[in-house]
Amino acid sequence: MRELTVDLGDRSYPIYIGSGVLEDIAAYFDRHKLSKISPLLVVTDSSVAAHHLSPVMERLQRGGYPAVSYVVPAGEASKSLAQLEGIVTAALEAGLDRKSAIIALGGGVVGDLAGFAAASFMRGIRFVQIPTTILAHDSSVGGKVGVNHPMAKNIIGAFHQPELVLYDTSTLLTLPIREVRAGLSEMIKHGLIWDEAFVAWIDEHAGELLSLDEKALEYGLYEGCKVKAIVVSQDEHENGLRAILNLGHTLGHALEAVAGYGELLHGEAISIGMVGAAKLAEDFGYASHIYTETKRIFEKFGLPVTIPSQLNTDRIIDAMMHDKKFKEGAMVYIVPTAIGKVEIRKDVTVEQIRKIIAHLKEDI
Amino acid sequence: MRELTVDLGDRSYPIYIGSGVLEDIAAYFDRHKLSKISPLLVVTDSSVAAHHLSPVMERLQRGGYPAVSYVVPAGEASKSLAQLEGIVTAALEAGLDRKSAIIALGGGVVGDLAGFAAASFMRGIRFVQIPTTILAHDSSVGGKVGVNHPMAKNIIGAFHQPELVLYDTSTLLTLPIREVRAGLSEMIKHGLIWDEAFVAWIDEHAGELLSLDEKALEYGLYEGCKVKAIVVSQDEHENGLRAILNLGHTLGHALEAVAGYGELLHGEAISIGMVGAAKLAEDFGYASHIYTETKRIFEKFGLPVTIPSQLNTDRIIDAMMHDKKFKEGAMVYIVPTAIGKVEIRKDVTVEQIRKIIAHLKEDI
Incomplete structure (x- = not known):
């Protein structure tokens, strides 16, 4: 324990x-x-x-x-x-x-x-x-x-x-396997925003985690909760740092809403969202291995990394505008700068989002 | 201003x-x-x-x-x-x-x-x-x-x-006159729980207040808000002192619920409740002029001081049991000890409440 x-x-x-x-x-x-x-x-x-x-x-x-x-x-x-x-x-x-x-x-x-x-x-x-x-x-x-x-x-x-x-x-x-995968998506997120070593551990222990080995789960959940606890204790009411926990969530929430709640599991939606954020990192000039690594790890866990083509792009963007993370006319977006590190950006444009969505639909 | x-x-x-x-x-x-x-x-x-x-x-x-x-x-x-x-x-x-x-x-x-x-x-x-x-x-x-x-x-x-x-x-x-009276009921309450001099001022200025003289209203609202502000600033989340603001409310809320929301205005319901609490003070051995004075002032403002006889006593008591002021099996009740002073009691019994309700129905 x-x-x-x-x-x-x-x-x-x-x-x-x-x-x-x-x-x-x-x-x-x-x-x-x-x-x-x-x-x-x-x-x-x-x-x-x-x-x-x-x-x-x-x-x-x-x-x-x-x-x-x-x-x-x-x-x-x-x-x-x-x-x-x-x-x-x-x-x-x-x-x-x-x-x-x-x-x-x-x-x-x-x-x-x-x-x-x-x-x-x-x-x-x-x-x-x-x-x-x-x-x-x-x-x-x-x-x-x-x-x-x-x-x-x-x-x-x-x-x-x-x-x-x-x-x-x-x-x-x-737990059914689809929910296991979707749950591990948030665990991976906690690694991606804070702790490269934890990402490496998750990567190495994918087999144990997916087969619900209790010792692996105990360690992974402990480390995942720990990242979240550190962030939350520094910023309980989301005035700053806590926003990094939303990696993949701005796009993810919009995908959930447009697909209809329950169609896409939350963990699946943010998996796509995190791959999108990694692609955006490339756009901002960060190393392209962030994108390939992020995509690889989510694929390893059997999580979706592309946007279902039937989801309308304008409706996705509209849903993002209604998100809590939209403040005084600017989108607050979490963008990785390395594996285990992110930054909070307020200069992401709707044009960039449109490009990312197009990319995630084409699955290049 | x-x-x-x-x-x-x-x-x-x-x-x-x-x-x-x-x-x-x-x-x-x-x-x-x-x-x-x-x-x-x-x-x-x-x-x-x-x-x-x-x-x-x-x-x-x-x-x-x-x-x-x-x-x-x-x-x-x-x-x-x-x-x-x-x-x-x-x-x-x-x-x-x-x-x-x-x-x-x-x-x-x-x-x-x-x-x-x-x-x-x-x-x-x-x-x-x-x-x-x-x-x-x-x-x-x-x-x-x-x-x-x-x-x-x-x-x-x-x-x-x-x-x-x-x-x-x-x-x-x-404002319609019935709402004016009902609003002044809370103002009187702020006097009754904290400030005998303010009760005396309200009593003397009943005419100006009921005829909506703006200078009298400004002073009365300022003093009423001040009592509440003092109490709230000492106990924002109602762990103790703030409960005194509920003078007349345990019974009052129950009367509103049983009469059907909107039938009895809140200020009318707590007027009856405060008269009930003053009667209870007598029961606990405090001077009986608390009851006669309290009743007199509410009557002066044209507020009800008796329980409509069609309201079922058991239903009133049942509604009181569902009140937020009921904690771990004990009723928290605010009881006046003088004009301008109250105490928080946890020893009020259902029998006493039944007696008070009977009294308020008979209008002795």
Whole structure:
């Protein structure tokens, strides 16, 4: 088991990563003084519920925690104001109060949705993350929570830090391979923005990671969370540095929106986005091996590196204009300058974006 | 014109109160460096729009501010997730970005709704309050924003402080008398919890206040905002002292919910609630003139002091149990100990509440 602290002053919290940590959920809750009087609400989705809900509820009840659960349909469509209202209804019916906590048991969708419910229910109650996907190693660090609007992803939300994160690698063993690949996309991103040695390690251990070797997962998730924790602790509310975590995301989010949420997995969309950013680096005069290396590693993990030709270029660009990263008329874009290093640019033009999209559609 | 600062460290902000301050809206926005590149969204309701929207929009545009507006139906029913979604749609269509601001032009409903939109759009953008009711002097200080759920009021929300508050007493001159009375109810509350001399001033100036004398309003709103600002600056997130602002609210919110939102105005509901709390003070052994004085002053302002007999007692108590002020099985109740002084009690029993409700129904 590895433990990592996300250092945010009085909002600091630990992440416990390892095989079987969920078996000790009640002991972890004891250590972090969750209330045994005020009810807990465990939010999960229909897929995760089938595998993990019963044991979690049983362990909580055995440990003396009054807990109820609320299950949303699996998939990005649940990240909605309608589901937020559903969670609040469940919370009120179960009698949650200000000392209660909401527990997110699931991937990024559940974490973002349940986290926003915790952030806004009674203007903020305690929150625990139990990620059950590889992708969620990203969203479980940093406190960004929220829901989608039909016109834009993650546009309604808050910053709300969890009390603790319990990351049990054994919950990852039932993930379908497409989700494994997509989750590893964010892990690769954490290497690409910060740590060349971590990229090299990921590259070498592609086989173990894709076959869900728990020791490899524990190390990779720990290192990925660590990069994110370092960045977030320096810039909690994204006034500067934190923007580098958006490598591949400006284009990636637009691709997700235009393809229709859920068509392209988030990790797949940002894989294409990161390859696009690497191509843009070439445009800005950085070594062209950034592009070839970036493309090679994503291909090695079976991730898409081209834009499906049926996605309309103008609609992609329009979606990018609606992105949160568009500020006072200028696009904020993260561009690699080497493997393991990026810069924040505000001088990327729509013409350049159009060229990159054309390139990614032609797959030259 | 009077100016007051709400002291909250790096989230401190000024309140400008006076006749005609809204004529200089562009100059105030210049002083507070609102963006002239990123669009502003003015949120208001259908009643306020008829009187005040055009002049505000014209002055903003003349001052060089790109502004669009969004009008919600007047009334408590607009404090909903559906209207939040509507505001976000308008914000996206108008191209708001992280440097944009949302301007709440209206009463408490508009302030709470637009404020929550500002708190959650892109995880938080700037926010300006332009209260157009007397009641809103309460909600415009302290940063509590949010929407209702069919089962509970203000249950989904955030703490989000405005950049500035522009309080133009001339906008109050078109208020219907029932709303004037209900707004003054919160002003009286600020006296009752903190400042016996202010209660005496309100008592003496009832005639001027009810006839909307602008000088009296300016002073009363300034003093009311000042009490709230002092309390909030000592306890921004309601960990302790801030709870005293809820005098009359535990019962008041329940009455609003059971009567059906909008039936009983908020100020009317808390008038009854405060009289109930004063009766409870008697129960706890405090001087019975607290009750007679409290009742007398609310009656002088034409506010209700009894519970409509058709409101079911069990439903009222049930609604109180769902209130945010109910924590780990104990009711947090604000009880006066003198005129201008209150205490926070956690030992109020359901039996006592039942007795108070019976008393307020019988109007002894």
